[in-house]
Amino acid sequence: MIGxxxxxxxSPQYTTHPIFPDLITAAIVAMTISVGMNFAFAMLRKKTTxxxxxxxxxxxxNEWRRQYTDAIKKQDKPRIEELKKKQAYVNKMALEMQQQQxxxxxxxxxxxxxxxxxxxxxIFGGTVSLSPIELPFIACNAENVQHDSQPKTNSDxxxxxxxxxxxxxxxxxxxxxxxxxxWGWFLLTSFAFSGIISKLTKTSMPSMT
Numbered sequence: 001m002i003g004x005x006x007x008x009x010x011s012p013q014y015t016t017h018p019i020f021p022d023l024i025t026a027a028i029v030a031m032t033i034s035v036g037m038n039f040a041f042a043m044l045r046k047k048t049t050x051x052x053x054x055x056x057x058x059x060x061x062n063e064w065r066r067q068y069t070d071a072i073k074k075q076d077k078p079r080i081e082e083l084k085k086k087q088a089y090v091n092k093m094a095l096e097m098q099q100q101q102x103x104x105x106x107x108x109x110x111x112x113x114x115x116x117x118x119x120x121x122x123i124f125g126g127t128v129s130l131s132p133i134e135l136p137f138i139a140c141n142a143e144n145v146q147h148d149s150q151p152k153t154n155s156d157x158x159x160x161x162x163x164x165x166x167x168x169x170x171x172x173x174x175x176x177x178x179x180x181x182x183w184g185w186f187l188l189t190s191f192a193f194s195g196i197i198s199k200l201t202k203t204s205m206p207s208m209t
Contacts, residue, residue, distance in 0.1 A: 027129035126173025137183025140174035148172030
């Protein structure tokens with residue numbers, strides 16, 4: 001029983017009869033869920049993080065790094081010594097900023113992980129979209145299709161039990177090249193909408209430079 005649970009955690013078994021069987025509907029529903037999860041994370045960040053303070057600290061840290069790098073390039077020893085005196089403060093502020101960033105991530109991670117392991121595999125199949133261009137690693141290629149179209153076997157080489165409807169259990173979800181894996185589609189849509197959601201919820205932060 002424990003072994004089965006561990007297998008479910010590290011290798012979730014996606015249903016062969018998804019609620020949304022056609023790729024277009026599955027892609028739209030998965031994208032909607034992805035956007036919703038991004039929005040939920042943004043709101044969680046807004047509730048648990050002092051965004052204004054983080055912006056201020058990050059800008060101050062970036063400015064200190066810029067000045068320190070410039071002083072080193074110019075071999076300005078007095079300026080280097082002066083900036084080093086502020087280094088402990090800058091490091092402390094940067095650490096506090098990182099801790100604030102991690103707080104909502106840890107809160108969000110547990111329910112998100114449970115949803116990915118126990119909910120999504122029962123709703124979607126292993127693939128939910130079809131890409132017209134080649135997307136390495138996140139979409140099926142010809143080799144994946146060839147492998148996944150074979151019957152699934154146990155560790156001893158025997159064929160696994162057929163599905164309840166009598167159909168053969170295949171090795172993987174890929175049927176045609178270009179099918180996008182469920183996790184890959186979530187990744188793409190998350191990247192596509194995260195910037196927009198951050199601006200709408202005013203949770204975007206300057207990057208570390």
